[in-house]
Amino acid sequence: MLRYSSRLCDLVRSSMRSIWTVSTCEHNLCLSHDQDDPQYLKFPFVWLRDNCQCPKCFHPPSNSRVIHIQQFNFDAVPKKTEISENHVHIEWTDKHVSDYPLSWLIERQFTEIGRKTWKENYGRRKQLSWTAKDFSRILKTFKFNKILENDNELYDWLEVLAARGVAIVEGAALKEGEVTKLADRVAFLKKTQYGEVFRVEAKPDTTNVAYLNGPLQLHTDLPYYEYKPGVNLLHCIIKAEEGGENQLSDCLAVAKAIKSTNPGTYSILKDTPVIWSDLCTEEGRSFHSVHISPIIKENEDGIIERINFSQPQRDSHLNIPLEKVQCWYNALRMFSQKLYSPEYCVEYMLEPGQILTFDNLRLVHGRMHYEGGRLIEGAYLDWDHIYSRLRILQSKYT
Amino acid sequence: MLRYSSRLCDLVRSSMRSIWTVSTCEHNLCLSHDQDDPQYLKFPFVWLRDNCQCPKCFHPPSNSRVIHIQQFNFDAVPKKTEISENHVHIEWTDKHVSDYPLSWLIERQFTEIGRKTWKENYGRRKQLSWTAKDFSRILKTFKFNKILENDNELYDWLEVLAARGVAIVEGAALKEGEVTKLADRVAFLKKTQYGEVFRVEAKPDTTNVAYLNGPLQLHTDLPYYEYKPGVNLLHCIIKAEEGGENQLSDCLAVAKAIKSTNPGTYSILKDTPVIWSDLCTEEGRSFHSVHISPIIKENEDGIIERINFSQPQRDSHLNIPLEKVQCWYNALRMFSQKLYSPEYCVEYMLEPGQILTFDNLRLVHGRMHYEGGRLIEGAYLDWDHIYSRLRILQSKYT
Numbered sequence: 058m059l060r061y062s063s064r065l066c067d068l069v070r071s072s073m074r075s076i077w078t079v080s081t082c083e084h085n086l087c088l089s090h091d092q093d094d095p096q097y098l099k100f101p102f103v104w105l106r107d108n109c110q111c112p113k114c115f116h117p118p119s120n121s122r123v124i125h126i127q128q129f130n131f132d133a134v135p136k137k138t139e140i141s142e143n144h145v146h147i148e149w150t151d152k153h154v155s156d157y158p159l160s161w162l163i164e165r166q167f168t169e170i171g172r173k174t175w176k177e178n179y180g181r182r183k184q185l186s187w188t189a190k191d192f193s194r195i196l197k198t199f200k201f202n203k204i205l206e207n208d209n210e211l212y213d214w215l216e217v218l219a220a221r222g223v224a225i226v227e228g229a230a231l232k233e234g235e236v237t238k239l240a241d242r243v244a245f246l247k248k249t250q251y252g253e254v255f256r257v258e259a260k261p262d263t264t265n266v267a268y269l270n271g272p273l274q275l276h277t278d279l280p281y282y283e284y285k286p287g288v289n290l291l292h293c294i295i296k297a298e299e300g301g302e303n304q305l306s307d308c309l310a311v312a313k314a315i316k317s318t319n320p321g322t323y324s325i326l327k328d329t330p331v332i333w334s335d336l337c338t339e340e341g342r343s344f345h346s347v348h349i350s351p352i353i354k355e356n357e358d359g360i361i362e363r364i365n366f367s368q369p370q371r372d373s374h375l376n377i378p379l380e381k382v383q384c385w386y387n388a389l390r391m392f393s394q395k396l397y398s399p400e401y402c403v404e405y406m407l408e409p410g411q412i413l414t415f416d417n418l419r420l421v422h423g424r425m426h427y428e429g430g431r432l433i434e435g436a437y438l439d440w441d442h443i444y445s446r447l448r449i450l451q452s453k454y455t
Numbered sequence: 456m457l458r459y460s461s462r463l464c465d466l467v468r469s470s471m472r473s474i475w476t477v478s479t480c481e482h483n484l485c486l487s488h489d490q491d492d493p494q495y496l497k498f499p500f501v502w503l504r505d506n507c508q509c510p511k512c513f514h515p516p517s518n519s520r521v522i523h524i525q526q527f528n529f530d531a532v533p534k535k536t537e538i539s540e541n542h543v544h545i546e547w548t549d550k551h552v553s554d555y556p557l558s559w560l561i562e563r564q565f566t567e568i569g570r571k572t573w574k575e576n577y578g579r580r581k582q583l584s585w586t587a588k589d590f591s592r593i594l595k596t597f598k599f600n601k602i603l604e605n606d607n608e609l610y611d612w613l614e615v616l617a618a619r620g621v622a623i624v625e626g627a628a629l630k631e632g633e634v635t636k637l638a639d640r641v642a643f644l645k646k647t648q649y650g651e652v653f654r655v656e657a658k659p660d661t662t663n664v665a666y667l668n669g670p671l672q673l674h675t676d677l678p679y680y681e682y683k684p685g686v687n688l689l690h691c692i693i694k695a696e697e698g699g700e701n702q703l704s705d706c707l708a709v710a711k712a713i714k715s716t717n718p719g720t721y722s723i724l725k726d727t728p729v730i731w732s733d734l735c736t737e738e739g740r741s742f743h744s745v746h747i748s749p750i751i752k753e754n755e756d757g758i759i760e761r762i763n764f765s766q767p768q769r770d771s772h773l774n775i776p777l778e779k780v781q782c783w784y785n786a787l788r789m790f791s792q793k794l795y796s797p798e799y800c801v802e803y804m805l806e807p808g809q810i811l812t813f814d815n816l817r818l819v820h821g822r823m824h825y826e827g828g829r830l831i832e833g834a835y836l837d838w839d840h841i842y843s844r845l846r847i848l849q850s851k852y853t
Contacts, residue, residue, distance in 0.1 A: 099777055103784045119662050120662070122771075245646055247646075248643055248646060262516065332577075344840075345850070349578065373520075374562075382499040382501070382565070442648075442742075445742045
């Protein structure tokens with residue numbers, strides 16, 4: 058574990074070996090050293106003043122900038138700068154005085170390598186796509202009790218979940234409440250209209266197709282939420298007498314394949330808004346959820362941030378111009394064919410005591426028809442809290 | 456209330472007065488009538504087949520499409536079409552038979568007016584921006600007990616909250632637990648690292664600047680969450696002896712003003728990623744949340760979907776190239792000056808028993824310095840559930 062955090066530390070540590078001098082040039086403070094590999098780090102005055110660490114500007118217990126933005130001097134200019142004992146001191150023309158540890162500045166350098174290293178360290182993990190042939194290799198199993206007791210096991214489980222989008226936790230007791238214990242190690246469960254936890258079993262008079270014992274098509278859960286659950290926890294308490302295997306496909310791999318062989322189709326999947334909706338009654342309360350989002354949702358950096366897919370919850374209203382309808386269905390056909398193809402789709406039979414954990418923003422999951430009293434307890438976690446836990450664990454050991 | 460839903464009904468109702476005939480043209484079913492105002496509605500074959508309402512394709516109790524996408528005939532072509540008793544019947548070349556109520560089809564028409572009306576009806580509301588001079592006019596007050604008992608009052612409160620981003624609920628008891636009752640009428644509270652509800656009061660040794668009695672700068676709550684709470688509920692239980700007024704600015708109005716007078720500045724605020732972070736300990740557990748998002752976050756349609764702003768929780772790491780730093784601070788200066796200017800910023804003194812409810816994705820809020828034992832109970836709701844409740848209430852009365 059902890060391979061990520063070390064990179065940023067390494068960057069700072071290696072820089073700290075040099076002898077640095079300080080100067081100013083234009084609107085920047087300039088740190089330089091003339092070792093074998095000369096380096097110049099520039100820090101804009103306005104940024105330095107904004108991040109002054111003195112008690113008037115910064116409140117350490119809350120780790121917060123406290124200077125009032127209305128009183129902030131956006132035009133501050135240093136009158137005097139010096140470096141001593143690995144600290145940079147600035148006296149500003151308005152008489153304010155600031156002091157920055159050299160290592161603190163180096164960690165915040167505006168260079169490409171500095172910014173990239175920070176992102177790798179504190180941002181979202183790089184996701185590694187997989188296809189069916191990789192599955193047995195990439196599927197890692199973690200011990201339920203070990204996660205509950207050991208931070209390293211917890212960290213490793215969450216790292217694998219972030220990178221691969223799927224992991225098995227085994228050894229949970231054959232009773233309800235185990236997913237809650239698991240979630241408590243991370244933060245807390247995400248509540249939805251189905252409650253904090255939900256029982257997946259055949260129910261009479263259901264308003265949800267998941268509660269029938271027929272096959273459940275490949276889908277993401279709750280695509281009709283803007284704040285769709287990040288991770289599913291499906292705990293097998295009672296296994297079906299026959300059938301009930303889970304199916305999984307990594308949409309990241311499917312999307313990549315389509316993008317490289319059929320870029321036009323990829324664009325249609327990415328740019329066509331689709332209406333996802335759900336009208337249901339849970340414990341006497343009705344919900345009508347609607348969210349509009351393409352099947353492949355990229356963020357502003359072109360990284361896939363969310364996959365939306367669900368036959369039952371794709372609305373009959375298709376809010377696009379007539380002339381775009383046929384092309385979109387052609388794209389849907391290609392996407393769904395790949396999802397189900399043996400190249401991408403795997404089957405996995407959950408054994409009692411196992412918890413299938415997977416990324417609901419990235420993978421689709423399904424279930425085969427079954428017979429007999431299968432019982433799954435399900436719950437959700439959000440990525441906000443998973444990454445928070447990863448950062449805390451990471452900093453604890455560096 | 457219910458002005459939204461009626462538009463879609465009106466559209467369908469007025470169309471139903473005509474005598475329609477059915478035909479096919481290219482890949483579409485064509486509905487037409489030759490009244491004074493001739494109209495042609497086209498429905499692609501593939502869409503019709505995808506939305507067949509027969510029991511094999513559609514499961515009414517769950518309101519779900521159940522035909523398996525692997526068995527779906529993407530190339531279905533009608534063999535015979537007819538219209539009778541306000542139903543369109545299709546016999547497909549593969550012998551499948553479909554039947555659609557005429558009104559159901561008209562509601563799903565692919566025309567611009569049809570699609571626009573659907574969006575107004577089921578999508579997110581149009582947000583109406585306001586400045587300080589409008590505030591006394593747009594600020595509506597709703598009765599706590601009436602919301603608890605009366606669906607119309609509940610609907611009206613949520614409508615105002617969606618359109619204006621702020622509303623007062625008054626008449627809550629002077630004890631904790633009232634925000635939970637209010638949330639239960641909508642759906643349920645959104646839990647964060649601060650719990651389901653939180654007490655805002657001066658606390659010793661706090662790791663959160665909100666729990667000091669000093670002035671709290673204008674900010675949005677939890678910008679460091681990807682799933683940032685949608686709506687704040689702040690219930691005044693004990694008023695400060697002196698001070699403690701809330702401040703509010705509608706960032707939608709501020710953003711609009713900047714966009715029209717300084718489009719370059721607007722682009723910088725919209726396109727520059729900012730790191731929002733929080734490192735805190737709540738009841739013995741540590742959290743380190745990080746989210747990267749610009750101050751003004753637009754969706755793919757160019758509509759502002761989220762404002763991020765918080766001095767204390769803006770990270771000291773600024774992950775942008777050096778040459779962009781000064782321009783971004785210039786934009787920050789303009790944005791913050793407008794937020795605090797008397798043109799946009801209002802002050803409001805919450806009285807005991809009042810609950811200030813506002814859109815945390817759109818407004819910034821702050822608080823003046825205070826003296827004495829002020830106590831606020833706070834909580835959050837998500838827009839997913841607010842809109843779900845609006846749709847349910849809307850359909851109940853149409």
